[in-house]
Amino acid sequence: MPPSLPSTMRCVEIARPGPPDVLTPTRRAVPVPATGEVLIRVRAAGINRPDVFQRKGSYPPPPGASDIPGLEIAGTVVALGAEVSTPQLGDEVCALVPGGGYAEFCTAAAPLCLPVPRGLDIVHAAAIPETYFTVWNNVFDRGRLQPGESFLVHGGTSGIGTTAIALAKRWGATVFATAGGPDKAAMCERLGARRGIDYRTEDFVNIVLELTHVRGVDVILDMVGGDYFARNLTTLAPDGRLVQIAFLGGYRAEVDLRPIMVKRLTITGSTLRARPVAEKARLAAALREHAWPWLERGEVRPLVHATFPLEAAAQAQALMESSAHIGKIVLTI
Ligand SMILES: NC(=O)c1ccc[n+]([C@@H]2O[C@H](COP(=O)([O-])OP(=O)(O)OC[C@H]3O[C@@H](n4cnc5c(N)ncnc54)[C@H](OP(=O)(O)O)[C@@H]3O)[C@@H](O)[C@H]2O)c1
Numbered sequence: 363m364p365p366s367l368p369s370t371m372r373c374v375e376i377a378r379p380g381p382p383d384v385l386t387p388t389r390r391a392v393p394v395p396a397t398g399e400v401l402i403r404v405r406a407a408g409i410n411r412p413d414v415f416q417r418k419g420s421y422p423p424p425p426g427a428s429d430i431p432g433l434e435i436a437g438t439v440v441a442l443g444a445e446v447s448t449p450q451l452g453d454e455v456c457a458l459v460p461g462g463g464y465a466e467f468c469t470a471a472a473p474l475c476l477p478v479p480r481g482l483d484i485v486h487a488a489a490i491p492e493t494y495f496t497v498w499n500n501v502f503d504r505g506r507l508q509p510g511e512s513f514l515v516h517g518g519t520s521g522i523g524t525t526a527i528a529l530a531k532r533w534g535a536t537v538f539a540t541a542g543g544p545d546k547a548a549m550c551e552r553l554g555a556r557r558g559i560d561y562r563t564e565d566f567v568n569i570v571l572e573l574t575h576v577r578g579v580d581v582i583l584d585m586v587g588g589d590y591f592a593r594n595l596t597t598l599a600p601d602g603r604l605v606q607i608a609f610l611g612g613y614r615a616e617v618d619l620r621p622i623m624v625k626r627l628t629i630t631g632s633t634l635r636a637r638p639v640a641e642k643a644r645l646a647a648a649l650r651e652h653a654w655p656w657l658e659r660g661e662v663r664p665l666v667h668a669t670f671p672l673e674a675a676a677q678a679q680a681l682m683e684s685s686a687h688i689g690k691i692v693l694t695i
Contacts, residue, residue: 363401363441367392372695373430373465374675379419382676382683385431385464392467393428395443398639399469402455406488406669407463408434409678409691410521411608412635417679423461424636431675432463432693433635435470436478436488446472454478458491458642460635464675466695473643476650479657482664489664489690493525494653495645496634500605501526501583502533502648504630507603509534511580514570514597516540516590518550518558519688522607526583527553528662529653538579540566542685549688553665567593578602578625588612595621606631665689 370389377386395401413431415421423429436456439449449455449472456478457470478487501507507530515526518539530537531554539550540561550558557573559566570579578599584590587609594604595617602625621627634642656662667687670678672695682691 363392363394367401367440367467371466372672374672375430376417379417382417382680384417385676385679387673387675390430390465393462393469395441395446395469397444398446398472399443400439400446400449400472400475401441401443402435402437402457402468402470402475403440404435404463404466404468404695405437405484406435406695407432407465407468407672407693408488408490408492408521409675409682409693410434410492411682412492414679414683427460427635428462428468430462430465432459432461432465432468434458434488434491435463435468436484437695439475440467443469443472448472449475449477454484454487456487456490458495458634458646464672464693466672471639471643473639474646476646476654479654481658481660485669485692485694486664486666488692489521489666490657492634493521493664493690494529494649495642496522496607497526497529497583498649498653499634499645500607500632501530501581503645504632505581505583505603505605507533507535507581512536512538512574512599513581513583514538514540514566514579515583516561516566517585517610518553518555519546520585521690522583522585523550524553524665524689527555529656531555532656532662535581538566538570538573546688567597570597574599581605583607585609586611588615591615592617595627598625598627600625601627603628603630666692668692669694671695
């Protein structure tokens, strides 16, 4: 480790499972990059709903990952582990990490570091990795969304939802999005959705079927589950794909299975955090090839709702749990 680096750092740890105030500012040893890793001086760290679940005790870090929360960071590479050729010392990067983001320093697998896109500041760069990796993996790889197809995302104003609307629209799909309340539905349309649907007062099944002339959509990205599962099957077009990435509305469902057979539907889903670095590296390469040029040309842009200093991580997570936010919440360090 370079002698110029401190031996300890500021960070935020989860003192015990519980409400936001269990997030406790503290000091820990600066982590040492292993073979194939780099050490990043973190300047901004994105917050994601999985961090909230980790804090509550229902989403433990995978084996080998830091118990400090935080799945995405942006900052400067300050040390290299063995066998790292890129990125290099001094590079400004954003990175997907399996934990440890709420800290002054964080290690990251070298292939999961991407350059800060030209034209974006460090806060917006930190808001990219978790949702961009997730959306790319689920909408384009697993969901096989094609230009010209139609796409429905639930939770359209979430971090995931705002990214999914932007990327699917840029990809050339017709996008529909659900969200809670008229303001959020209107925001989905400003972000590129053909129709934002306020699920509190509107029925997404009827609206999507009407707007697609009863055909339905080709791909659905769903984070709600529960009774949405059966309704999603009704809303899919022949050969449609349902991609399940979370169960905010419950993970049990009673469902009429016939549409799966009659419409030849595909039901899939995935998690990201515990997957091997090699699999995530393939996603990083795809993002670099497709999404980075869009980011650098300003054709897509992460939406940052609010920033908080690192020590205010509890307030930041409380805001996320209130669901009052639209887009991403980022910690600055
Ligand atoms: N599988 C994966 O690889 C993967 C990766 C990352 C995230 N995720 C999951 O994707 C989901 C979104 O993550 P995020 O970080 O984008 O979250 P987020 O920004 O906090 O947004 C979540 C949104 O979901 C909506 N929602 C719908 N039903 C809800 C319910 N029953 N309880 C709470 N919120 C509800 C809320 O908006 P409304 O006001 O519109 O209801 C809320 O703002 C989370 O469940 C997360 O765990 C999965």
